[in-house]
Amino acid sequence: MKIKAAVLWERRTPLRVEDVDIADPAPGEARVKILASGVCHSDLHHIRRETAFVPPLVLGHEGAGVVESVGEGVTRVRPGDRVIIAFGQKCGECYFCLRGQHHLCAAPGPSTVRLRHGDQALTPLLAVGSFAEYANIDARNLVPIPDEMPLDRAALIACGVTTGLGAVIKTARVEPGASVAVIGIGGVGLNVVQGAALAGAARIIAVDLVDRKLELARAFGATHTVNAGREDPVAAVQRLTGGWGADYAFEVIGHPATIRQAYDMVRKGGTAVVVGLADVADEVAIPAADLMRSGKTLVGCFYGSVSPYVDIPRYVDLYLNQRIKLDELISRRFALDEINEAFRAMDAGEVARGVVVFE
Numbered sequence: 496m497k498i499k500a501a502v503l504w505e506r507r508t509p510l511r512v513e514d515v516d517i518a519d520p521a522p523g524e525a526r527v528k529i530l531a532s533g534v535c536h537s538d539l540h541h542i543r544r545e546t547a548f549v550p551p552l553v554l555g556h557e558g559a560g561v562v563e564s565v566g567e568g569v570t571r572v573r574p575g576d577r578v579i580i581a582f583g584q585k586c587g588e589c590y591f592c593l594r595g596q597h598h599l600c601a602a603p604g605p606s607t608v609r610l611r612h613g614d615q616a617l618t619p620l621l622a623v624g625s626f627a628e629y630a631n632i633d634a635r636n637l638v639p640i641p642d643e644m645p646l647d648r649a650a651l652i653a654c655g656v657t658t659g660l661g662a663v664i665k666t667a668r669v670e671p672g673a674s675v676a677v678i679g680i681g682g683v684g685l686n687v688v689q690g691a692a693l694a695g696a697a698r699i700i701a702v703d704l705v706d707r708k709l710e711l712a713r714a715f716g717a718t719h720t721v722n723a724g725r726e727d728p729v730a731a732v733q734r735l736t737g738g739w740g741a742d743y744a745f746e747v748i749g750h751p752a753t754i755r756q757a758y759d760m761v762r763k764g765g766t767a768v769v770v771g772l773a774d775v776a777d778e779v780a781i782p783a784a785d786l787m788r789s790g791k792t793l794v795g796c797f798y799g800s801v802s803p804y805v806d807i808p809r810y811v812d813l814y815l816n817q818r819i820k821l822d823e824l825i826s827r828r829f830a831l832d833e834i835n836e837a838f839r840a841m842d843a844g845e846v847a848r849g850v851v852v853f854e
């Protein structure tokens with residue numbers, strides 16, 4: 496079948512919307528008609544940086560849509576089902592899946608070619624590739640959602656919302672009354688903020704360089720804001736937490752300097768959580784004696800440490816019952832052929848989240 500897809504032919508060049516061929520769904524796969532796909536900073540990371548995903552790539556990993564057809568042996572979903580696409584593998588059988596750590600699944604990615612442009616195979620990012628009209632997806636990654644859940648807001652749950660809420664609820668397990676600092680208030684950072692509010696954190700300190708983002712953080716539950724361009728964020732967080740440091744700090748940028756700041760701004764015995772995607776070559780220096788003496792925890796967080804079948808329906812339910820904000824996250828909607836403008840707007844800090852919508 497011919498479809499339109501935004502292709503990254505070479506790093507650091509604009510995406511090009513092309514007519515590409517999509518295969519029939521292989522056994523175990525479903526073909527999903529994509530109706531909305533959020534634009535995430537990590538898509539931009541694959542454009543700009545050297546990563547394990549080599550162009551030509553079809554980016555997009557924050558997608559939702561409707562199942563169009565299914566391959567052999569698929570029983571999880573049927574044509575017509577409305578779904579959120581969870582990325583990564585979820586084999587259900589490996590060392591990690593058996594321990595409920597589906598986000599760490601060790602199964603290999605798809606072995607079939609799903610997308611072609613002429614003779615050239617295209618790799619869908621994270622086995623999703625949702626900047627396209629259709630995507631073939633391992634059916635185990637599809638989470639059905641109720642009819643009343645709007646698909647553009649559902650798409651946000653495929654990455655940003657799940658990563659942000661999961662970081663607080665699943666990775667760190669923030670308790671009521673805790674103090675929380677959040678470094679980097681993009682689409683994911685805002686969800687860390689609202690996750691902390693949901694968890695009952697007493698103090699939620701948002702840290703960013705852009706005042707407009709800090710204002711938005713307040714609307715999502717931040718009690719204090721720090722502009723790191725005007726004030727040392729570590730000193731500010733210490734001042735705002737009685738001199739001790741925060742119980743929890745979340746780094747949502749993916750940079751060694753801010754990871755170190757997150758470590759420095761938690762109190763003794765506190766927990767610093769790395770949520771941002773750094774370069775593969777980056778390393779972080781932590782004072783070794785302090786790590787031992789302070790009893791701090793520095794922990795990584797991939798995909799909010801969630802079990803998608805359990806947690807994604809919960810996050811949908813939180814939205815449907817007005818317990819989390821998603822409408823306010825979507826600042827702009829773009830057509831697929833405006834994809835480069837969507838990246839520009841995100842990079843310029845003009846949007847909380849941009850969403851590519853189809854039809």
Ligand SMILES: [Zn+2]
Binds near residue numbers: 535538557
């Ligand atoms: Zn993402």
Ligand SMILES: [Zn+2]
Binds near residue numbers: 600
């Ligand atoms: Zn697995």
